[in-house]
Every structure is written in structure tokens, then in C-alpha cells.
Amino acid sequence: MTTIDxxxxxxxxxxxxxxxxxxxxxxxxxxxxxxxSTPQQWDMANLLFAELNDLGLSDVSIDENGYVYGYVPSNLxxxxxxxxxxxxxxxxxxxxxxxxxxxxxxxxxxxxxxLLNKETGFTLSPAxxxxxxxxxxxxxxxxxxTTLLGADxxxxxxxxxxxxxxxxxxxxxxxxxxxxxxxxxxxxGRGAHKxxxxxxGAEWAYTMDGGEIGELEFENFNAAGAxxxxxxxxVHPGYAFGQMVNASLLAAEFIKMLPENETPSTTKGFExxxxxxxxxxxxxxxxxxxxxxxxxxxxxxxxxxxxxxxVAEFNKKFGEGTAEIEIKEQYRNMKQQFEGxxxxxxxxxxxxxxxxxxxxxxxxxxxxxxxxxxxxxxxCPNIFAGGLxxxxxxxxxxxxxxxxxxxxxxxxxxxxxxx
Numbered sequence: 001m002t003t004i005d006x007x008x009x010x011x012x013x014x015x016x017x018x019x020x021x022x023x024x025x026x027x028x029x030x031x032x033x034x035x036x037s038t039p040q041q042w043d044m045a046n047l048l049f050a051e052l053n054d055l056g057l058s059d060v061s062i063d064e065n066g067y068v069y070g071y072v073p074s075n076l077x078x079x080x081x082x083x084x085x086x087x088x089x090x091x092x093x094x095x096x097x098x099x100x101x102x103x104x105x106x107x108x109x110x111x112x113x114x115l116l117n118k119e120t121g122f123t124l125s126p127a128x129x130x131x132x133x134x135x136x137x138x139x140x141x142x143x144x145x146t147t148l149l150g151a152d153x154x155x156x157x158x159x160x161x162x163x164x165x166x167x168x169x170x171x172x173x174x175x176x177x178x179x180x181x182x183x184x185x186x187x188x189g190r191g192a193h194k195x196x197x198x199x200x201g202a203e204w205a206y207t208m209d210g211g212e213i214g215e216l217e218f219e220n221f222n223a224a225g226a227x228x229x230x231x232x233x234x235v236h237p238g239y240a241f242g243q244m245v246n247a248s249l250l251a252a253e254f255i256k257m258l259p260e261n262e263t264p265s266t267t268k269g270f271e272x273x274x275x276x277x278x279x280x281x282x283x284x285x286x287x288x289x290x291x292x293x294x295x296x297x298x299x300x301x302x303x304x305x306x307x308x309x310x311v312a313e314f315n316k317k318f319g320e321g322t323a324e325i326e327i328k329e330q331y332r333n334m335k336q337q338f339e340g341x342x343x344x345x346x347x348x349x350x351x352x353x354x355x356x357x358x359x360x361x362x363x364x365x366x367x368x369x370x371x372x373x374x375x376x377x378x379x380c381p382n383i384f385a386g387g388l389x390x391x392x393x394x395x396x397x398x399x400x401x402x403x404x405x406x407x408x409x410x411x412x413x414x415x416x417x418x419x
Contacts, residue, residue, distance in 0.1 A: 006403055010166060014406060015399055018141070018158040019103055021047075021090075022150040027098035028091040028185045030225075030289075035065040035194055036091070036184035042066060044090040048157070048182050055165050057180070065184070065194045072164050072178035076417060081176035084416040085205030086163070086409055087195075087369055087380065088156035089186030092148060095277075095391040102144040111136040116393075117145035124394055131212065131388055132396075139399040149395035151387030155402055156208035157182060159385060163409035175413040179205065183369055189225060189330035192372035202378065204344050206412065207370040210384035213401040214357050216348055218338050218381035220364040220371045221272070221293040222300035223330040226307055228254060230286040230323045244283070250318060251279060251286035257310045270295045270363065272303060295333055295363060331367045334374035334381070341379055348383060351411035357404050360384075383408060 026044045029037045036042065049062040052070035060070040074081055092098040106114060111133060114124040122145030126132040132140075143149045160180055167173060179202040183191040186209075210217060232247030258274050260266070267273045272294025280287045292307065294300035304327050311325040338344065345361075352359045364371075370380030386401030 006166075006407060010162070010406075011399070011403055013165070014158060014162045014402055015105075015139075015141075017162060018151075018155060018397075018402065021154040021158055022101045022103055025099045025101075026091050026150070027094050028188045029094055030188040035190070037188060037190070038091075041091050041184045045182070045184065048090065048161070051161060052164070052180070055161075056168055057164060063196070067184070067195060068182040069196075069200060070164070070180045072167050072175070072180070072413075074177040075171055075174060076176055081417050083177045083179055083202045084412060085179035085181060085200055085202030085378070086160045087181040087183065087205050087207045087373070088160055088209060088385070089153045089183045089191045089369060090157055091184050091187050091191075092150045092154070093152065093187040093391040096148045096393065097146065098148055098150060101147045101150055103149060104142045104144055106140040106142065109135055109138055109140045114140070114142060116142055120145055122146075122393065124396065129389060129394065134212075135398045138401075140396050141399060142396040143393050145393050148390075148392055149387070149397065151385065151395055151397040152390040153186065153209045153385060155387050155397050155405075156385040159208050159402055159405040159409060163406045163413070166406065166410060167413060173410065173414060174417070176417050178413050181205070186369050189223070191369040192376065195369070195373060195376070197373065197376050197378045200378065204341070204379040205370070205373065206348060207368045207380055207382045208385045208405060208409070209368045209370070210364075210382050211386075211388055211390070212360070213384050213386055213398070213404055214352060214360040215384035216345065216352060216359050216361045216381065217364045218345055219295070219335040219362075220331070220333055220367045220382075221295055222297055222332050223367050223371075224292045224300075224304055224327055225330055226290040226292055226304075226325060226327045228288040228290070228307075228311060228323060228325050230254065230281075230288070231321065232284050232286070234283040245322075246283050247286040248281040248283065250322065251281050251288055254288065254310070254314055254323065255279075257314065258307075268365075272296070272299055274303065274307070291330075292327070293365075297333065331371040332375060334371045334379075337374040337379050338381070344379055345381060347412060347415050348381060348408070351408045351415060354411045355404050355407040357408065
């Protein structure tokens with residue numbers, strides 16, 4: 001397979017598209033029951049709807065839940081070719097401020113510290129993030145230290161749209177019908193909940209939502225969210241003896257009941273964890289939010305039971321009804337959905353190699369829309385989008401990695417015709 005001729009013009013198109021996307025505020029909200037969970041996500045959805053139409057894609061649509069679909073028409077003579085899809089989410093994580101993103105561009109990175117904000121002294125340093133050394137001589141796009149960047153997953157969105165534009169502009173590249181899908185609310189575990197698989201019409205798809213260049217993933221955590229509510233009793237502190245029940249102190253007591261060596265910062269590889277993501281409390285009420293993760297299904301189920309058991313023990317100690325727990329499953333490990341379908345992975349692996357990218361096939365210590373979609377009848381492994389240090393002010397992306405991702409998409413499109 002020949003190398004894609006991706007000129008400076010196209011590289012700038014990709015860069016400018018990404019910069020435009022990240023400046024749009026689109027943080028999702030786990031507390032909302034709406035879809036999208038926040039009104040600002042409609043700004044991204046409407047922009048994508050208009051942009052896909054402007055590029056001349058077919059059957060472009062946006063539904064009442066903010067899901068955007070579009071298709072690069074086939075340019076093959078036969079009309080029964082395999083349809084392959086590409087999917088990304090346009091919301092950004094509520095873990096850090098996503099409003100007022102002011103991206104910084106660093107051409108020909110020299111391997112040294114990057115002072116992102118002169119007023120605050122906020123610095124992105126290879127001493128803390130060793131991966132930066134891999135991008136010496138490349139173009140990096142960073143935050144200004146006050147927000148996240150949104151490369152998760154606007155890098156993936158920009159790559160898919162740019163690949164679609166590239167295919168539309170190069171009819172000499174023969175390919176079948178390519179389905180594109182863009183979702184809200186992935187960052188709060190709901191990105192695939194209202195995705196219309198039947199309408200999408202692909203035999204399989206790829207989420208462009210991975211991190212460092214070369215990642216190809218078809219195995220991920222089993223995932224659940226847990227909310228523990230603790231009920232206190234607030235009275236005037238001057239008259240509190242024997243009466244006050246401080247929910248904040250009880251919350252601290254509960255947190256200590258979970259194993260301190262089973263957190264994201266103390267586990268790696270296939271090890272699971274309990275992750276305290278949010279704590280809101282006062283004397284009267286406390287709300288503790290966790291995510292529960294494990295690659296192994298039996299261990300995952302055991303983790304959920306363990307948390308419920310700890311709540312029962314807590315109530316036995318402090319009185320029935322003091323604490324309550326709600327556990328909701330978010331997604332399952334997609335690995336088993338690829339039994340007998342490894343050609344999906346083989347095609348992507350070859351597409352990476354044809355783009356001169358070394359494949360890094362590994363399990364995700366997280367999940368994507370693809371994990372849920374794989375259980376909805378749409379096998380959907382994950383491919384790198386190029387970003388690193390997601391969900392915080394140290395987030396950055398390498399432009400050349402994004403360029404490679406576009407080439408991988410085009411290579412897959414070329415390879416998937418009729419099976």
C-alpha cells in the first residue's frame with residue numbers, strides 16, 4: 001500500500017480544525033439526566049453537522065440527542081461493499097475546567113520545559129512527563145495551564161473529519177462507503193447509550209480515542225460507577241453533645257474502609273481499582289462518587305459486591321440507614337466480542353504499519369464508546385488519536401501523531417472494500 005501524500009496544506013487544515021474545536025466549550029455533566037448532558041455540547045454538534053454538509057458528505061443528520069452522522073460515499077463500481085465506520089466523542093471531561101481553552105502551539109519542540117503561563121509560572125516538564133522526550137522536533141499543542149485541552153477526544157474528531165475531507169478531495173483513492181459518528185457524553189459513560197447502530201449501518205467501526213501514537217486496543221476495563229450517600233444530623237455545635245452526627249467525618253471514615261493500594265495511582269496493567277472521583281459534604285449530608293474498574297469479569301463483580309458489603313458494615317457500626325449505595329454498570333470488556341472477528345484488528349494493524357507507525361496492541365486502562373458499542377452489535381476497537389495527559393492542565397497532543405492518525409483512517413478506508 002502506498003504512503004498517503006499528506007502535504008503541508010492538509011497538515012494545516014488538520015491543525016486549524018483541531019484548534020477551532022478545542023476552543024468550543026463542551027464539557028459534559030454526570031449530574032444531568034439530559035442528552036446531551038449540557039447545553040454547550042450542542043455548539044459542537046451543530047458545528048459538526050454544518051461542517052459535514054459543507055464537505056459534501058451524504059445523509060448528514062443530527063438527532064434530538066446530539067448524535068451526528070454522515071457518510072463518505074463509496075466510489076467503487078459495486079454497491080455491496082463492506083461499510084466501515086469511525087467514531088469519536090465531542091464532549092470533554094468534567095474532571096477539570098474546559099471553558100476558555102486557549103491552546104498554545106510549540107513548533108520544533110526542543111525537549112525542554114514549556115512555560116505555559118507566564119503569570120502563574122505553570123510549566124509542562126519532561127522531568128515529570130517523560131513521554132515528552134519522544135516528541136523532540138515535533139509540533140506540540142498544549143493548554144495555557146488554566147484548562148484542559150480537549151484532545152480527548154477532539155483530536156479524534158478532527159482526524160476523522162479531515163480524513164473524510166481528504167477522501168472526498170481524492171477520488172483516485174478507491175474505497176467503500178465510510179460511516180462517521182460523533183457522540184456526546186462519553187466522558188460520563190453515556191456516549192453510546194443512544195447511538196443508533198442500525199442507522200449507522202456499519203459492519204464494524206473504530207473509535208479514534210486512544211492516547212499515544214500506535215495504540216490499537218480491543219480489550220478494556222469492565223466499568224461501573226458507585227455513589228455512596230451518608231446521612232448526618234446537624235445541630236448547633238454548642239448543643240451537639242450526644243446528638244450531632246457529622247456526615248463529613250463519617251465520609252472520611254468510609255473512604256478509609258477501601259484498600260489504599262487499589263487506586264489508579266497504585267495499580268497498572270490488568271490490575272483493577274476503586275477511584276474516588278468526587279466528594280461533596282457538609283454536616284448533614286455527604287455524597288461520595290467512585291468508579292470501579294477491573295479487566296476480569298469475576299473480579300469486577302467481586303469489587304461491586306465488596307463496596308456494597310462495606311456499606312453494610314458501615315451501617316452496622318453507625319446505625320441502619322446511615323449510608324446507602326447505588327452502583328450502575330457503565331460498560332464491559334469488549335475483548336470477547338472479537339472472537340472470530342480478528343480481521344477487524346488485522347486490518348487496523350496493517351493500516352498502522354502502512355502509515356509507518358509501529359502498532360502498540362494493548363489493553364485500555366479505561367474505556368471508550370467502542371466498549372459499549374461492541375455489545376450493541378457494532379464491534380469497535382480503539383485507535384490512537386495522539387493526545388496525552390488527558391483531563392487536566394498538563395494535557396497535550398503532537399500534531400504529527402494526529403497526521404499519522406488521519407493516514408491510518410485513510411489506509412483502513414482503502415483496505416476495507418468487499419470481503
